[in-house]
Amino acid sequence: MDELKRLERDVKDLQKQLNRQKDEAERARKKLIEENRRNLDAYQTEMKRAIKDHDKAAQAEYERLLREYQYSLSDEAGKKLAEIDADYNRLVNEVKRSEEELARKNQELEQAVQELRSNLTRREEGSSAQAQEYLQNAVGEFREIEAKPHEKFMPKRLEIFYTALKDGQQLFKAGLYEAATAVAISARAGMERLGFNIDDKAGEWDRQYDLLNLKLNYLRSRIKQELDDWTQYIGQLGDDANSRKSRLIEINYWSRGEYAAVVMASNKISDVTSAVEQAGKSAYLKQPDGASTDDLKKYIQEVDSLGERLSALSGIYKERYTASCQRAEWGENIIDFLTDEINLRWIAEISGFRQADPEAAAAKEYKDYIHIQFGDDSLREDTREWLKLVFENSSGSTVYVYILPIEAKNKVGNRIILHIDFGGAEQMQYSRDIYAHICEAISLEEDQEDTVNYTPDINELKASSNKIYKETANDLERLKRRRQ
Numbered sequence: 173m174d175e176l177k178r179l180e181r182d183v184k185d186l187q188k189q190l191n192r193q194k195d196e197a198e199r200a201r202k203k204l205i206e207e208n209r210r211n212l213d214a215y216q217t218e219m220k221r222a223i224k225d226h227d228k229a230a231q232a233e234y235e236r237l238l239r240e241y242q243y244s245l246s247d248e249a250g251k252k253l254a255e256i257d258a259d260y261n262r263l264v265n266e267v268k269r270s271e272e273e274l275a276r277k278n279q280e281l282e283q284a285v286q287e288l289r290s291n292l293t294r295r296e297e298g299s300s301a302q303a304q305e306y307l308q309n310a311v312g313e314f315r316e317i318e319a320k321p322h323e324k325f326m327p328k329r330l331e332i333f334y335t336a337l338k339d340g341q342q343l344f345k346a347g348l349y350e351a352a353t354a355v356a357i358s359a360r361a362g363m364e365r366l367g368f369n370i371d372d373k374a375g376e377w378d379r380q381y382d383l384l385n386l387k388l389n390y391l392r393s394r395i396k397q398e399l400d401d402w403t404q405y406i407g408q409l410g411d412d413a414n415s416r417k418s419r420l421i422e423i424n425y426w427s428r429g430e431y432a433a434v435v436m437a438s439n440k441i442s443d444v445t446s447a448v449e450q451a452g453k454s455a456y457l458k459q460p461d462g463a464s465t466d467d468l469k470k471y472i473q474e475v476d477s478l479g480e481r482l483s484a485l486s487g488i489y490k491e492r493y494t495a496s497c498q499r500a501e502w503g504e505n506i507i508d509f510l511t512d513e514i515n516l517r518w519i520a521e522i523s524g525f526r527q528a529d530p531e532a533a534a535a536k537e538y539k540d541y542i543h544i545q546f547g548d549d550s551l552r553e554d555t556r557e558w559l560k561l562v563f564e565n566s567s568g569s570t571v572y573v574y575i576l577p578i579e580a581k582n583k584v585g586n587r588i589i590l591h592i593d594f595g596g597a598e599q600m601q602y603s604r605d606i607y608a609h610i611c612e613a614i615s616l617e618e619d620q621e622d623t624v625n626y627t628p629d630i631n632e633l634k635a636s637s638n639k640i641y642k643e644t645a646n647d648l649e650r651l652k653r654r655r656q
Contacts, residue, residue, distance in 0.1 A: 201244065205379070208241040212386060219390065223397050238386060242472070245379050303349040306356035307340055313363045321457035322366070324464065325373035329366055333359050373465065374457065380468040381453075385445060387475045391438055394482055398431070399423065405490055418544055425541035426489035426556065432537060434478050434485070441471050484582070491584035492556055492577065498586055499525075499559040499575045502614045506561055506573060509613035510606075516563040516571060522651065526557035558644065562651070569594045570655060571606060574644050588614075588624040589633070589644055593652055598628055 215234055222230030314333060322330045340355035399416070402423050403409060424432040444463050448456045456462050463471070510516040532538055533552055542551050556577070563571040574589040590610060592603055607626050616623060627633055633645035 204244045205241070208237065208244050209382075212237050212241055220393065223393050224400075234390070238383075238390070241386070242383055245376075245383060300344075300349050303344050303352040303356070306353045306360075307337070307344060310337055310340070310356040310360040310363070313360050313367075317363050317367050317370070320367065320370045321374055321454075322370055323460060324457050324462065325370050325377075326366055330363075333363050333366070336362075377457070377465045377468065378453070380465055380472065381445075381448065384441075384468050384472050384475065387472060387479075388438065388441060388445060391475055391479050391482070392442070394479070395435060395438060398482065398486060402490070406493075421537070421540045421544055422493075423489060424537040426493045427485045427537075428489075428556070429535060429537045430481060430485040431489070434482050437474065437478055441475060444471065487582045488579070488584070491579075491582070495577050495584040495586050496555045499577070500555075502575055502586065502588075503559045503561055505615075506610060506613045509609060510563055510571070514565075514605075514609060516565050519562040519564060523561045525553040525555050525559050526647075527552045528554040528557075558640070560647070569599075569602075570652075572648060572651065573610065574647075576640050576644060578638070578640065586623070589641070590624060590626045591628070591630065591648055593655075603628070 212234075215237055218230055219234040221227065222234065314330070314337060317330055317333075336355055336359040340352045340359065343349075343355060344352040399419055403415075403419050406419075406422070408415065408419065420432075424430075444467075447462075451459070507518050511518050528538060532554060538554070539549065543549055558577065559575040561573040561575075563573070565571070570593040572589075572591045572593070574591075576587045576589060578585050578587050588610060590607060592598075592606060594602075603626060607624060610624055611617070614623075630645045630648050633641045633648070636642055636645075
C-alpha cells in the first residue's frame with residue numbers, strides 16, 4: 173500500500189506540474205488571443221458605421237482583425253510561436269516530456285492496482301476506514317466530472333470510471349480493503365485527467381463559438397444593410413412589414429435567388445447560436461445532439477463562404493435591375509420612333525421580354541416577383557432577360573430588334589442586335605437607315621461602344637462564344653420560320 177500511495181503522489185505531482193507547464197506554454201497564445209479579441213471589441217462600433225456608410229477600408233480592417241483572431245485560435249499559431257520563440261518551444265517540449273512521464277507513472281499505478289485486485293490472499297488487509305475515505309473521494313470526483321460536458325468532449329469515458337467505482341465498492345463489501353483503496357486511487361487519478369481534458373476541449377469550443385458569433389453578426393449586419401441599400405436605391409422608403417417583404421422579393425428576383433439562399437443559410441446557422449443562448453452554454457453542451465467544436469469550425473467556414481457570395485451578388489443585382497429599366501425605356505422609345513416617324517407596324521403579339529424557361533418560371537423568386545409586381549401568376553415574361561421588338565414595313569420586310577443584357581465583371585450593359593428579313597436581296601441603304609433611326613431613338617449620337625450591332629447573317633451570331641448571342645440567333649431562326 174505504501175508503494176501505491178507513493179505512485180498516487182507521483183501521479184498528482186506530475187499532473188500539477190503538467191498543468192503549470194501547459195498554462196505557461198499557453199500564456200503566449202492566450203495573450204495573442206486576448207489582444208486580438210480586445211482589438212475586435214474596440215472596433216465593433218466602427219464596424220457598424222463602416223457597413224452603414226460603405227466604408228470599404230474600415231470593413232477591410234475589421235475583416236483583417238477577424239482573420240487575426242481566427243488565426244490566433246488555430247494550431248498553426250502555436251506552431252509559429254514554437255518556431256520563433258525559444259522559451260515557448262522549450263515549454264512545449266517540457267510539456268511533451270511531462271505527458272510521457274505521466275503516462276508512464278499512470279501505467280505503473282494501473283499495474284499496482286491490478287496486482288492488488290488479483291491477490292485475494294490479502295483479504296482483510298488494509299484499513300476499512302481508509303478504503304471508505306478513498307472511495308468517497310473518488311465518488312466526489314465522479315460527481316464533479318459528471319457536471320461537466322463529458323459526453324460531448326469525452327464520450328463514454330466516464331462510464332469506465334463508474335464501472336471501476338462499482339468494482340471498488342464490491343471489493344470493499346468483500347473485505348478486500350486494500351484492493352478497494354487501490355481501485356479508488358486509480359479511478360480518481362483517471363477522472364482528474366479526464367476533467368482537465370474536458371476543460372481544455374470546452375475552452376476550445378467556447379473560443380470557436382465566440383468566433384462564429386462575431387462572423388455571423390457581421391454577416392447579418394451586411395445582409396440587413398443590403399436590404400436598406402436596395403430600399404434607398406429604388407426610392408421605396410416604406411418600413412412596414414409589407415414593404416420590407418416586397419423589397420426582399422425584389423432583391424431575390426434580381427439576384428436570381430442568391431440573396432434568399434444566403435439569408436436562409438445564415439438563418440440556419442443562427443438557429444444554432446439561438447439554441448445555445450436560449451439553453452445557456454453549460455446546458456447546451458450537455459445536449460447529445462448539440463454542435464461540436466468541429467461543427468462550429470464548419471459553420472465558420474460556411475459563414476465565410478456566405479460572405480463571399482453576398483459580396484458577389486451585392487453589385488450585380490442592382491446592375492440587372494438598372495439594365496432592365498433601360499431596356500424597357502429603350503424599347504418604348506424605339507417603338508414610338510419607328511411607328512411614328514417611319515410608319516413601321518409594331519407586332520406586339522410576338523414582342524416583349526423573353527419568356528422564362530421552365531426552371532426559371534418554377535423558381536420561388538420568379539413566382540413571388542410576378543405575383544407582387546403584376547398580380548397575374550400566369551405571366552411568363554422574364555424582365556431579367558432580353559427585350560425583343562418586331563416590326564414590319566409596307567413592303568413586307570420584317571425588322572427584328574433584340575436588346576440584350578450582357579454581364580461581365582459584375583457589370584451589366586445592354587447591347588442591341590438588329591436584323592432585317594427582306595425576303596430577298598438585302599437593301600443596304602434601308603439597313604443603314606434603320607440602324608441610324610434606332611441610334612436616334614435611344615439618343616445614341618455616335619455608336620462608339622458598339623451598342624447597336626446590325627447583323628445580316630444569323631450564322632455570325634451562332635458562331636459567337638457568347639451564349640446569349642447564340643440564343644438570340646436560335647430565337648431569330650424560330651421566328652423567321654414561323655413568319656414564312
